[in-house]
Amino acid sequence: MACCRRTRSGPPRTARPTRAAISSGFPSTPKTQGARMERLDLEVKFQAAEAGLISGYASPFGGEPDSAGDVIARGAYAASLKAHREAGTMPLLLWQHDPTQPVGRWLDMREDEKGLHVTGRLVLETVRGAEAYALLKAGALNGLSIGYRAKRAERLPGGARLLTEIDLIEISLVSIPAASTARITSVKTAAVAAPSAARAASNRSRIMADEQKAAAPEAANDMEDRLATVEETVTSLDTRLAAVEESVGNVAKAAGRIEQKLARPGIITKQEEPGEIQTKAFGSYIKHGDAAGAELKSLDMATNGGGYLAPTEFVKEVVKNLVQFSPIRQYARVISIGAAEARMPKRTGTLTAAWVSETGNRAPTDPTYGEITLTPHEAACYVDVSNALLEDNAYNLQGELAADFAEEFGRLEGLAFVSGTGTGQPGGILTDTTVPLVASGAAAAISADAIINLFHALPGFYAANAVWGMNRSTIGAVRKLKTSDGHFLWAESLAEGNPPTILGRPVIELPDMPDVAANALPIMFGDLKQGYRVVDRLSLSVMRDPYSRATNGQTRFHGRRRVGGDVVKAEAIRLLKVATSV
Template identity: 45%
Template structure:
């Protein structure tokens, strides 16, 4: 007999009509299947509840009837005092820094870190960036070129030759480290190691961004505002811009550079300076600063983008608040990108892990003739 066929049990009703017997058997099978389905649904619901409970953040609010350890600990403290508490419950209490406050009610922590905005100068996004494989790289830079002279058919020719110098780029090292306890690494709810990596990258970006603008080249990259050979214009006013036609100063800056460099140029200034010049107009009454008409487009000044650079000077006596030029004339060399080393051994006896972070980067101006900077000065 086929095992998959419907089996008719001995019910003592062999004399019944076969069709009736088949009908009863089908009814019994249907009842069993419905019962099994109901049991399966209950099991599935129970598994879903267990899975939801397991996936619930450990520091989040409890939705079941079981009180949290911190709540039980606080209740035990209120009832029996810390001297009679279970050691595990005592560890769950939060101790106030103010000794007069005693033990505080249990805290809850969100699974994210709230961070204040940290800004840094975005020179790297616009400069020419390369990666080197050695301790230094040198570039030849032309300082003089050949000259052609008009001559007669049989006149003697005049010699001329190009002159060059070498520009050397040496990467400098940025480094720091921080120590974190093993317990904090184990118990935190927001991937502390990943957060440290992000924080290191941000801190290094701030340090190098400042050096790219104001660095003196001693133990750090040479900043664009301290590079030699960049021409300087003055405002004509000892404390700021002239009260009459201040926009003319910026128009003159724009036309100070050759057209090919001006058409590739960008304006560097901080947000305070930008706020001061936003209301200025040219001689035809047109605003110099134009807001973007589409998302992602830059704010422009005389048709060229403005790069908000937090490390630029504010407007003030003998300050340099604005630079204009082709930022491809500033070169950044990376030797080692951001590297993070996890050291669990040095402070193992103290239950801590040390994280070392470092990178090597150098920078300098390769083409000072592509820039002009503005000084607040009367003469």
């Protein structure tokens, strides 16, 4: 949780502060940022000549990755700042990354040991600039976020991205920065001026002079004149005091109007969850694209290869639909990795135990271990959407894209998980030569006895969590099989939503399994949680292409995923081979 506190600068402690300086402050508001407790001091300085001047750090160097998984290297802005200086330009000062709402002008930018330090001035004559100024003074907003293009970057261990050269386009005032330390640290504001020290000194000098004149014997006849002068001075002081009180009242009224505006319905709304914010940003990207071509660090979802990472809710919708076309994903163990590959040990031999006498020799046990490497492979597809549908806000475009991507990616990976070669695609169960086979006992047919033999060929430890896998044609053949006492092997589930079973274990339909034929492998039985592993390197990236199909009035959306898979424990799976022997 980060707290913002503002301090006042003014007369020394020995001087009495004016009522204007006291009435112009607002209490700071605590704000949550992650799970860490942080404290940021927002310094508010009262200087009439510098009202609206702000400064802070727009981008910290090094440290932990921000919420987008990026780390900014020291010196990353050097080339961009040099280019701006040579061109006599500065990055824009915007409100919430909206190019139609500039709120001021950046005056100075420099890199130091902490990060990119910026100084700018808000244009208080504009409505948005005045509102931003009021929110900054009140401590209700102090975040900074950069709009940029990444020119050079490299991948760090663990998946974070190190940005080494950045083309800086704009820096915005935002509510939620990607980096918790990207904040405004100083706001300068005008204060109602009290009588200056010089004016007070002048008054004191005049009064002292009057007193000296009064002490002189020759001034006795001028007593009435001196009294008139003193009365005039008191009247002048009363007039100035009334003006100060009137100014204080104006400041109090202005503060009341600001507080009333901040509390007005529609100005401060319910804080949205991060997932909702990302989903809205992703939906806006799909419908309208990114006209600035810049990555926004307050809601950064960009990938190295172009496009945007889909938010969590969208990915969940795609994965939910994927199961319909790639059921192995539902039953296998799925892990996410941040490296180019995942390596894990694989035991290829078993220990050998034997009974021995008390002092007899123990036979050596030589288990053999190997290593299996799971490499994610890239899968890509695209969907064409009518521009007319994009312009229709009532059209659920995200739901449509989720269904289309799930169908295509599910079809592709479902085939690979069953019969993939492992070269440029995941390895399949049928193509793994280490998976044990069980013969059906007939050259071109299956029987109830063959199904029972396959069931009992799998060790009980794995059979307790195993599933049957076959295509729809084979399911039709198995449903007709009966045991010797006339009972069907196939049993429909009595509970709605549960799959049917064979010998008590559920059946899943794998469309890519082969039909029953000579030497085919039409039925799989195994514990896929133990036997098969799926690795996701990139869940889903979407790139919007409004140009390729522009002549047809369509926008093309390119989707890409990086997925790997392979058999990791062959002993947990059995395959039925249609043959008299294996």
